[in-house]
Amino acid sequence: DIQMTQSPSSLSASVGDRVTITCRASQGISNYLAWFQQKPGKAPKSLIFLASSLQSGVPSRFSGSGSGTDFTLTISSLQPEDFATYYCQQYNIYPLTFGGGTKVEIK
Amino acid sequence: QVQLQESGPGLVKPSETLSLTCAVSRSSISSAYYWGWIRQPPGKGLEWIGSVSHSGSTYYNPSLKSRVTISLDTSKNQFSLKLSSVTAADTAVYYCARHLEWEPADIWGQGTMVTVSS
Numbered sequence: 187d188i189q190m191t192q193s194p195s196s197l198s199a200s201v202g203d204r205v206t207i208t209c210r211a212s213q214g215i216s217n218y219l220a221w222f223q224q225k226p227g228k229a230p231k232s233l234i235f236l237a238s239s240l241q242s243g244v245p246s247r248f249s250g251s252g253s254g255t256d257f258t259l260t261i262s263s264l265q266p267e268d269f270a271t272y273y274c275q276q277y278n279i280y281p282l283t284f285g286g287g288t289k290v291e292i293k
Numbered sequence: 294q295v296q297l298q299e300s301g302p303g304l305v306k307p308s309e310t311l312s313l314t315c316a317v318s319r320s321s322i323s324s325a326y327y328w329g330w331i332r333q334p335p336g337k338g339l340e341w342i343g344s345v346s347h348s349g350s351t352y353y354n355p356s357l358k359s360r361v362t363i364s365l366d367t368s369k370n371q372f373s374l375k376l377s378s379v380t381a382a383d384t385a386v387y388y389c390a391r392h393l394e395w396e397p398a399d400i401w402g403q404g405t406m407v408t409v410s411s
Contacts, residue, residue: 187355220397222339229388229401230339241399273339277397281354282329282341 188212188276192285198293205261207288209274214254218278221250221259224287225270233272234259264290295320297389297402305383305409311376314366315389315402322365323347327392328372330363332385333404340385344392345372379409 189212199205209219217237222230232241234250237257247262261268269292274285301313315328322328329344343353345363353361362375376383386406390398 218395222397229404230398231401232397232399235397275339275341275397277392277395280352281356282344284339284341287338 187281188215188279188283190274190276190283190285192272192274192288194288195286196289196291198291199264200293201264201266203264203293205264205268205290207259207272207274207290209252209257209259209285211255211257211276215276215278217253218276219250219252219257220275220277221248222273222275223268223270224273230273261290295391295400297391297400299387299389299402299405301405301407303406303408305379305407306411307380307409308378311374311379311383311407311409313374313387313389313405313407314371315373316369316371317391318370320391320400322370322372323367325393327352327394328363328365329390329392329398330374331388331390331398331401332383333388334382334385342374342376342387346394381409383407384409 191210219237221234224230238250271287271289296318298316305311327344330342360377365372386404388404389402391400392398
């Protein structure tokens with residue numbers, strides 16, 4: 187199985203901060219990498235696919251980059267509604283696997 | 294707006310079989326999509342359980358493969374999950390989701406909590 191390692195596991199930030207979350211795959215996955223946002227008690231919401239493509243309706247302050255094994259999710263200016271847990275997922279090879287999550291909390 | 298809705302028992306006894314159904318509205322399960330199940334133990338991360346294609350091909354997480362069956366019911370436009378020989382470790386919120394081949398899930402159900410306990 188491909189292991190997905192996210193860092194940090196949690197972070198504290200203020201509204202307006204630039205936030206970067208990293209995700210590393212245990213082997214190359216090309217750009218078959220997605221990012222999800224999950225709020226408490228809710229299902230995950232897809233933000234980014236193919237490492238850097240924004241899903242329809244997702245604010246442009248979210249961006250993704252990377253290819254191969256190293257990927258990043260950046261929130262350019264953190265908004266109150268962005269406090270949530272973020273997960274990366276590889277969908278290059280079965281079994282599909284998720285990172286452990288990064289909880290973004292209010293500072 | 295495509296919607297997915299999970300249903301099934303919220304409590305299952307150890308060693309029994311967990312059975313869930315995902316009803317799909319405003320999208321045919323016979324269309325070119327894959328239909329999957331993902332679970333999340335309380336306070337933990339996401340785990341992909343498996344997916345079934347529109348043609349009935351199945352893909353399972355090897356860690357659960359011996360206990361999992363995912364199938365389509367085209368007559369009811371729904372798909373189901375069966376997980377046998379459950380233990381407390383199978384306690385989780387179970388989500389159903391839709392995805393295309395080589396794409397991540399774009400539509401998720403709201404999730405249903407299943408507790409394994411005697």
